[in-house]
Amino acid sequence: MVRHMPNQQKHLDRVFRALVDPTRRAVLSRLTAGPVAVSELARAFDMALPSFAQHLDVLEQCGLVRSRKAGRVRTYRLMPHPLRPAKRWMAQ
């Protein structure tokens, strides 16, 4: 019987699900160069803002990005740590 480690598996489920969408992958790629204000980030994508915001929420919920508000500007930064188990899985 194949035994799963439930938490580790759930983490991989969420990370791979986040990576299924090309917009979310493009956001992560964009953030590899450093933190970006949400308005600037959104300008790079030809998409209604509510849809774009949903993608950012998915990424933030699984810990791949973190946002911070300073005054009226919300900035997103990449959090690469949650990708590590997925990279390890791919490398096996």
Add this chain to the structure above:
Amino acid sequence: MVRHMPNQQKHLDRVFRALVDPTRRAVLSRLTAGPVAVSELARAFDMALPSFAQHLDVLEQCGLVRSRKAGRVRTYRLMPHPLRPAKRWMAQ
């Protein structure tokens, strides 16, 4: 404007979607050791055979496994090639 290369992006969509499911990941892990007959493969998973067969179909449709029938025995083997663009993407 972020430009996608549509075919490359669609390939990544399909591979990451295949990897979202823990059963499919476990099948791929099992096949890293070499080809396995479907009956032996199914025994390792506590799952109704039709559901298990659907997972195998998803993996075969995106090229991550290939099956071959010899007499009454269908055998699955891992095809690692489609994982490469996903690994490259993760490594960026």
